[in-house]
Structures are given as C-alpha cells and as structure tokens.
Amino acid sequence: MRIELALFASLRRFLPTGEAGHERTIDLPDGTTVGQVIATLGLPDEPRVVFVNGRHAPDDFVLHDGDRLAVFPPVAGG
Amino acid sequence: MKKIVRIDMSDLSVKTEPLPEKWARYGGRALTDAIVFSEVPPSADPLGPENKLVFAPGILGGTTAPNGGRLSAGAKSPLTGGIKESNSGGQAAHALAKLGIAALVIEGAPADKDARYLIKIAPDGSVEIKRVDEWAGAGNYAVADGIKQTMGDVKRYATISIGPAGEMGMKMAGIAVSDPDGYPNRFLGRGGLGAVMGSKGVKAIVLVDEGLPTIEHADRDAFNAAVKKFAAALREHAVTGQGLPTYGTNVLANIINEAGGYPTRNFSSGRFELVENISGERQREVTLERGGNVKHGCHTGCVIQCSRYWVDKDGTYITKGPEYESMWSLGADCGIGDIDDVAALDRACGDIGIDTIETGVMLGVYMDSGRLAFGDGKGALRLLEEEVRKGTDLGRVLGDGAEATGTAFGVKRIPVVKHQGLPAYDPRPIQGIGVTYATSPMGADHTAGYSITANVLNVGGTVDPLKPDGQAELSKGLQIATGMLDSMGLCIFVAFAVLDIPEAFDAIFEMATAHTGQTWDADALMELGKETLAMERLYNEAVGFKPEDDRLPRFFYEEKLPPHDAVFSVSDADLDSVFDFVPETAAKMGISKPGA
Numbered sequence: 001m002r003i004e005l006a007l008f009a010s011l012r013r014f015l016p017t018g019e020a021g022h023e024r025t026i027d028l029p030d031g032t033t034v035g036q037v038i039a040t041l042g043l044p045d046e047p048r049v050v051f052v053n054g055r056h057a058p059d060d061f062v063l064h065d066g067d068r069l070a071v072f073p074p075v076a077g078g
Numbered sequence: 079m080k081k082i083v084r085i086d087m088s089d090l091s092v093k094t095e096p097l098p099e100k101w102a103r104y105g106g107r108a109l110t111d112a113i114v115f116s117e118v119p120p121s122a123d124p125l126g127p128e129n130k131l132v133f134a135p136g137i138l139g140g141t142t143a144p145n146g147g148r149l150s151a152g153a154k155s156p157l158t159g160g161i162k163e164s165n166s167g168g169q170a171a172h173a174l175a176k177l178g179i180a181a182l183v184i185e186g187a188p189a190d191k192d193a194r195y196l197i198k199i200a201p202d203g204s205v206e207i208k209r210v211d212e213w214a215g216a217g218n219y220a221v222a223d224g225i226k227q228t229m230g231d232v233k234r235y236a237t238i239s240i241g242p243a244g245e246m247g248m249k250m251a252g253i254a255v256s257d258p259d260g261y262p263n264r265f266l267g268r269g270g271l272g273a274v275m276g277s278k279g280v281k282a283i284v285l286v287d288e289g290l291p292t293i294e295h296a297d298r299d300a301f302n303a304a305v306k307k308f309a310a311a312l313r314e315h316a317v318t319g320q321g322l323p324t325y326g327t328n329v330l331a332n333i334i335n336e337a338g339g340y341p342t343r344n345f346s347s348g349r350f351e352l353v354e355n356i357s358g359e360r361q362r363e364v365t366l367e368r369g370g371n372v373k374h375g376c377h378t379g380c381v382i383q384c385s386r387y388w389v390d391k392d393g394t395y396i397t398k399g400p401e402y403e404s405m406w407s408l409g410a411d412c413g414i415g416d417i418d419d420v421a422a423l424d425r426a427c428g429d430i431g432i433d434t435i436e437t438g439v440m441l442g443v444y445m446d447s448g449r450l451a452f453g454d455g456k457g458a459l460r461l462l463e464e465e466v467r468k469g470t471d472l473g474r475v476l477g478d479g480a481e482a483t484g485t486a487f488g489v490k491r492i493p494v495v496k497h498q499g500l501p502a503y504d505p506r507p508i509q510g511i512g513v514t515y516a517t518s519p520m521g522a523d524h525t526a527g528y529s530i531t532a533n534v535l536n537v538g539g540t541v542d543p544l545k546p547d548g549q550a551e552l553s554k555g556l557q558i559a560t561g562m563l564d565s566m567g568l569c570i571f572v573a574f575a576v577l578d579i580p581e582a583f584d585a586i587f588e589m590a591t592a593h594t595g596q597t598w599d600a601d602a603l604m605e606l607g608k609e610t611l612a613m614e615r616l617y618n619e620a621v622g623f624k625p626e627d628d629r630l631p632r633f634f635y636e637e638k639l640p641p642h643d644a645v646f647s648v649s650d651a652d653l654d655s656v657f658d659f660v661p662e663t664a665a666k667m668g669i670s671k672p673g674a
Contacts, residue, residue, distance in 0.1 A: 008332045009325055009359060022359070047316060049536050054338040054507075054641055055544070056536075070336045074316035076535050076574045077327030077358075077384065077402045078502075078524055 001065035002027050005037070008072045011048075014041045028063065035059030037069060047074050080180040082113075085197060085205065087278045088127060088186030092205045097180045103596060105137035107163040107564035108606060109181050110152025111613040114161055116674045120620035124156035124270070125247050125277040127187040133174065133238065133283075134182075136567015140175025140293045141301070143589050144309045145569035147172045147377035149255060149266070154621075157249040157270035157436070157479060158496045158521040161617040164271050165525065165564055167376030167385075168255030168264035169236035173285035176293060177203060188279040194245075196225070198284045213281050215242045217429035217467075218254040218262040221282050226260065234288035237262060240281060241431025244272030246469045248477030250436035251276065254428065257376055257385070263398040264376050267433035268523065269498065270479075296595030304588035308572075311582035312381050315575035317537060322384040322571060323373050327402040328358035330502075330530075331410075337534050337543065338641045339508040340406065341500070343413045343452050344442035345493045348504050348639045352415025356405050361386075364417060369393045382571055388421045400424040400434070403524075406502035407438020412445055412458060419455025426462040432477070437462070439480040439499030447487035491633050496521035496623070505634055506644040508533050508543045513553035513648055517628045517656045519614035525570055527557035531577060538577030544644055550652040557656070561610035562603045566590065605663075612663040620672050628653050 006023045007015050016024055028037065034050055034057050049072040050057050063069065080097040101112050110132040122128035131153045138146035149171035155162035174182060177199060188195070194214050198206045213221060221239045229235060236256050243251035251272030254262035266272075295301040312318045321329055331353055334340045338348035354360060365372050370389040375382070376398075388396045399405070400421055408414065408423040427434045441461070445452045450461070465473035475486045480499040484492035493500040498521030505512025510529025518526035529552050533543035541548045556573075563570050566586060576582045587598040634646040664670060 006336070008336075009321065009329055012359070022354075047536070049333065049534075051336050054336060056540070056542075072333050072336075073321060074535070074537070075321040075325070075329045075333055076317040076531070076537055076571070077322060077330040078528060078530065078571075 001030055001063070003063055003066070004068040006068065006070040008070065009075055010073050011043060011071055014043055032063050033059065034061045034063065034069065037063070038071065043071065048072060049074070079178070081178055082181045082183060083179050083199070083205070084183045084185055085207070086186040087184060087188050087195070087280065090207050094203070103606070105139065105180065105565055106134050106148065106150040106567045107152070107165070107561060108610045109134040109565070110150045110163050111161065111610055113181060113183060114152045114154060115613040115617050115672050118154050120617060120672050122154055124154045124159070125273060129154050129274055129277070131184040131271065131274045131278060132181050133170070134180060135171035135175040136565060137590055138593060139171045139567040141295070141593055142305055142379055143568070144305060144312055144379060144381045145572050146567050147379050148564070148567045148569055150564060151253060151266040151271050153271055153274045155269040155271070156247070156273045158498050160496060160519060160521070160621050160623060161614050162269035162271060162520060163564065164252070164266040164268045166255045166264045166266045167569070168257050169377055170238050170255045170285055171567060172378055173236040173287040176287040176290045177201070177285060184275070184278050184280055187277055193279045194281040195279050196282050196284065197280060198286065200286050201288055201290050210281055214245065217241050218431055219429050222256065222260060222262045225282060225284055232286060232288050235284050235286040238283040240272045240275050241429055242467055242469065243431045243477055244276035245281070246474070246477065247273045247276055248432065248466070248474070249273060249482065250432045250440065250477060250479040252431055252433045254431060257398065258378055261395070261398065263428055265428070265433070267435065269520070272431050295593045297592040301589060301592035304585045304592055307581055308585035308589065309381050311575045311579045311585065312572060315578060317574040318382050318571060322382050325358035325362055326372070326384050326386050326399065328361050328399070328405050330402045331357040331405065332359070333534060334503060337507060339504045339534070339543070340410055341493070341502065341504045342410045344411060344446040344491055345500070345504060346491070348507055349641055350410035350415070353410065355415040356409040356417050356420055358402070360417065361405070365389070380569070382569065384571065390418070396421050397425040397428055403502050404434035404438070407435050408441070408458070411438050411442040413452030414455045414458065415453070416455050419459070422459055423455065423462065426459060430462060430467045432466065435501050436479045436499045439493060440476055440483045443480045443484040443489050443492060444476065444487065446491060447489050449487065492631060494522060495630060496627055498522045503530055504639055505630055506639040506646050507642045509546055509646060509648055510541055510543065510549040510552045512630055512634065512646050513549045513653060513656065514557065516630050516653050517553065518557065519611065519618050525560065527553045527560055528570065528573065529553050529556060531556070531574070537574050544642060546648040546652065549648050550655050554656045557611060558604055558607035561607035565606050565610055608659055608663040609667055611657065612660045612667065613669070615657050615660050616664060616669065617672050625654050
C-alpha cells in the first residue's frame with residue numbers, strides 16, 4: 001500500500017531523503033501500524049501528536065492505502 | 079502601598095488614592111473588572127464620559143516572576159457592548175507596577191473633540207498632561223517616534239498609544255503597547271478599547287520607570303525560590319522550552335490545518351491549500367534568511383521567547399511576528415498565501431491601530447460579499463490604507479468590524495459571537511473552543527479558555543475535538559484558570575507547562591504568597607479566577623445579555639465544514655452549564671449586580 005507521510009517542525013529532519021519540503025509518498029506492507037512507521041523513521045522517543053486523515057491516531061492504528069499520516073512534536077501557541 | 083491613579087479628561091484633574099482593602103488581592107483582569115463593575119453603569123455609552131478605561135499590571139507585575147509582565151486593560155466594550163478585558167505583552171505593566179500603580183483609570187471626556195493629549199507619568203509619580211493636537215491622525219509608529227524625541231536622555235519608559243482608528247471611534251480599534259526595543263507592536267487588540275481611549279482624547283501615555291528600585295517582596299528568599307521553580311518548569315516543558323521559542327506562535331498553522339480546523343476563506347473550509355507558505359516553519363526560514371530576529375521576549379522577564387521580528391528583503395523591520403492569529407486572519411481567512419502580503423497587512427493594522435483578528439475576519443466577510451477577490455492581498459492592503467486609515471464612508475463601515483461589514487453588504491456567513499469576530503480555530507471540528515467562543519463574557523475569544531490544548535495538542539489531557547462530550551467541562555476549567563492567570567499578570571502560555579507539571583502550578587501561589595505576604599494556595603487561585611468571571615457575567619447580565627447570546631451563529635450548527643464535514647453539536651444545556659458556579663461565587667463575594 002501507499003500512504004502520504006508528513007513530518008512537521010523539528011521532526012522534518014527525519015523524513016526519508018529526497019526532495020525538500022515536509023511530505024513524502026511512501027510504500028508500506030499491508031497492515032503496517034502508525035507505531036511501526038514511527039519506529040522505522042527513528043523518531044525520538046518523546047511525546048508527539050499523530051494524525052491519520054486529520055484525526056488523532058494511537059500507535060497501534062493500522063494504516064490503509066491512501067491514508068495521510070502526519071506527525072508533530074509537542075507544539076502550541078495561539 | 080499600591081495606589082490607584084485617576085485622570086479625569088473632563089477637567090484634566092489627577093487623583094491618587096490607595097488601593098482599597100477590598101481589592102487588595104486583585105490585580106490585572108480581576109482589578110480592571112472590579113473597577114468597571116463598580117464604577118461604569120451597564121447603561122453607559124462605551125464612547126461617552128461615563129465609561130472608564132483601566133490599565134492594570136497583574137499581582138506579580140514588576141517582579142522577576144517569569145512571564146509576569148502582562149498588562150490588562152478594561153472598559154465597557156464598544157464592540158461587544160459588554161465588559162471587556164484585553165490583554166497584552168510589552169513593557170507597560172512592569173512600568174506601572176514599578177511606579178506603584180495598581181490601576182491607572184482614565185475617566186470622563188474632554189469637551190473639545192479635536193483635543194489630543196499625551197499623558198506622561200514620571201518616576202516620582204507626577205503626572206503631566208500635554209496637548210499634542212499635531213499628532214491627530216498619526217499612526218502608532220509615528221507616535222512612538224514623536225515620544226522618543228521628547229524623552230531626551232531618558233531610556234527606560236513604556237508607551238501606550240492609539241492610531242487613527244481609535245481617534246475615529248472605530249469598533250475594531252486597539253491600543254498599542256511598546257516592546258523592550260520601543261516598537262509599538264504589542265496590542266490590547268480586542269474589543270475596541272482603542273476607540274474608548276480615543277473618546278477620552280488620549281493619544282498616548284508614557285510611563286517612565288527609569289531609576290526606580292526593584293520591587294520589594296514580603297519574603298525575598300521564598301520568592302526567588304518559587305521563581306526558580308517556575309522558570310525551570312517553563313524551560314523543561316517541550317512546548318514552552320522548545321516549540322514556542324524555535325518557531326513562535328505560528329508553529330500552530332500546520333497542526334490546526336492538519337486537524338481540519340484552520341478556518342479558510344471566511345470559515346468555508348477547515349484546510350488552506352497554501353498553509354505551507356504562511357506556516358511557522360516557513361516564517362522561521364525566511365526570517366533567518368533575511369537576518370530577522372527569531373527569538374525574543376515581548377516583555378522583560380519572559381523566559382519563553384516566542385516573539386520575533388519580520389523584516390523585508392532588505393532586512394528592514396516591518397512588524398513583529400506576525401503571530402499565529404494574525405497570519406491566519408490576514409492570510410488563510412482571506413485566502414492570502416503570500417507571507418509578505420500578510421506581513422504588510424499586519425504592519426498596517428499595527429500602525430492604523432486595529433485588531434488583527436477582527437480586521438482579518440472583517441476582510442474575509444467583505445471578500446465573501448464578492449467585492450474583493452479572496453487572495454487579493456494588495457487589494458486588502460489598499461482597503462486598510464485608503465479606506466480605514468482615512469476614515470472614508472466605506473472605511474468607517476469596515477472599521478467597525480466583521481459584523482458591521484457583513485450586515486452592510488448582505489453576507490450570510492458572519493462569524494461573530496457577542497459581535498466579536500472568531501479567532502483562528504473553527505469550532506466545528508474543534509468543539510471545545512466553540513464552547514469558549516460561545517460562553518466567554520468577552521465574546522468570541524480563544525484566549526479566554528484555550529481548549530485547543532486537550533482538543534488538538536494533547537496538552538493537559540485529551541478530549542476528542544469532533545465530539546461534544548466533555549467540552550463544556552474542559553472550557554469551564556480553562557476559563558477559570560485563565561481568569562486567574564490574567565489577574566496574576568502571567569502570560570497564558572505558561573499554562574502549557576502548568577497543565578502538565580504540578581510543580582509549576584504550585585510555584586504560582588508560592589510566588590504570590592512570597593511577594594504579597596498574603597496567603598495564597600491552590601483553592602485561592604481558583605477562587606480568584608471564579609471571582610473574575612462572576613463580575614464579568616453579572617455585568618453582562620445587567621447590560622442585557624441572555625443565554626441566547628451564549629451561542630454560535632447558526633451556520634456553525636448547519637453548514638458542514640470540510641474535510642471532516644463537521645457541525646457544532648454541543649448542546650445548549652451544556653453551554654448553559656459553564657457558568658453554573660457564578661451564583662455561589664457572587665454570594666460569597668457579596669455582589670449581585672454592578673455598582674459600588
């Protein structure tokens with residue numbers, strides 16, 4: 001399956017190499033979970049905010065073809 | 079002894095009185111509320127002599143309490159018609175506190191409507207009131223320069239000023255406060271308080287705190303220990319220690335957009351396709367490329383350092399930030415994705431002296447009428463410079479904000495509560511903030527109870543943003559806590575650390591106790607927040623606000639917002655439960671309706 005991956009703020013540096021920006025299309029085996037993607041990317045073990053298709057998703061969330069996975073470090077403002 | 083300084087603009091008299099015992103535990107928002115509640119009749123014309131404009135530093139103002147230099151301004155609002163507390167950074171709160179002033183109250187109104195006055199308070203407390211009619215119509219930056227020229231060798235002072243919008247009584251006029259470098263770029267933005275200042279003939283106020291000693295504490299060692307504890311928590315938390323200093327407030331753009339709650343083109347979509355162009359990450363890159371400053375505090379003693387300066391391609395200062403709310407309102411809400419266009423609009427708002435949130439929402443509504451294309455940044459700037467600044471007939475309508483503009487031009491979708499434009503989070507996919515917008519005595523105001531924390535950011539717990547469950551309780555707790563922080567004079571961004579680190583919360587009452595010599599604890603902090611809100615709610619009731627006013631505009635309940643196709647679904651009963659504590663709090667305070 002193929003998903004869209006977006007990493008923001010200080011996490012951008014963990015994107016698979018290639019073009020600039022903060023988004024990549026990546027291929028994954030069927031049944032891959034959010035937690036497995038995060039582990040593969042080597043994201044630091046700290047609190048983070050994870051969305052799949054604009055909704056919060058836990059690490060055991062199973063991804064599907066066409067999903068958009070977005071990961072943020074702890075951020076706030078306003 | 080802390081004092082209240084009253085300046086009556088009807089006869090230019092000055093009175094100084096000790097802070098009354100009944101308000102000895104009040105500062106900031108609680109004190110501006112108490113004075114407006116006691117002294118401004120609910121029937122008063124907001125732009126008439128009965129209204130009063132109150133400036134107050136918080137309880138911790140003037141001290142080394144981290145992020146303790148926020149300023150409250152209060153009055154009856156010309157925009158909402160209700161009580162208003164507008165809150166700002168900048169240097170003025172510390173200066174007032176060092177001058178021993180708990181509240182500066184501007185009363186009355188001059189008979190001569192063409193008179194413009196500069197009020198200067200010297201380090202010895204003496205007050206000089208000087209005609210500056212030649213400053214009529216000047217922008218905030220020109221006023222700041224004019225003041226600088228009168229100051230000679232004096233370096234330490236803070237300014238409070240209005241631009242032409244305030245002089246013209248426009249309902250979206252704000253009040254500018256100078257930052258540590260003297261730029262008039264921090265704003266008491268919301269609620270039209272600039273028009274109240276203009277109605278009193280006051281163009282600017284200068285607070286000179288040069289040579290004043292540091293403020294004394296009841297227990298210096300205990301105070302310093304609590305300060306250390308509080309600062310450590312702010313540095314330790316990922317948001318206040320890393321995210322905000324690195325990217326500024328606009329780090330939010332991408333995450334709110336991702337959550338589908340980034341109001342775009344007058345609240346018609348929850349995602350903006352050009353968000354990347356105006357995001358905090360992009361802002362940081364461009365600012366660094368151009369040699370701008372990407373990390374400083376808006377007031378002395380800030381340890382978070384989320385402010386920054388935007389510079390043009392030649393490296394010349396244009397404006398601060400722009401902050402998240404301004405980048406959204408003047409950007410996404412108008413469909414404008416050019417970061418320099420947004421910065422130019424932000425600069426114009428700062429100089430003309432108008433609230434960036436209300437201005438952006440107004441422009442979005444105006445664009446929705448079909449009179450200006452969404453995305454036309456140059457056209458929007460022309461409207462501000464040629465119409466609003468000059469006070470043309472069109473400019474007067476636009477200058478009264480989103481509701482006046484939408485009504486005048488027949489726009490169906492007018493995003494306001496209690497006549498005040500909604501900030502940068504759509505309440506349909508982020509329902510907790512909708513509860514705050516609907517119920518806050520301030521009108522639509524995100525800072526009044528920032529439910530984005532648990533709804534989106536996973537700070538202070540988690541509450542599903544798309545469901546109505548738990549939102550009223552979340553907003554209620556946050557509104558009470560915010561009333562307390564605004565009264566302490568603390569920046570509300572400390573809440574991100576306070577919500578997650580128990581020691582940070584303890585440090586607040588430890589600082590308050592050690593500084594004042596009064597006894598403060600966790601319960602007392604929450605009581606302070608409740609008392610603040612009780613005064614505001616009772617005042618608004620007396621003005622005539624009813625439960626029906628604690629609702630969002632109908633379209634938020636009916637129009638589905640992409641991408642989640644969400645509508646606002648918190649029940650009226652839940653909304654009406656938010657202020658259920660007011661009768662009990664008011665009874666304890668011995669108040670029932672405004673008046674002395």
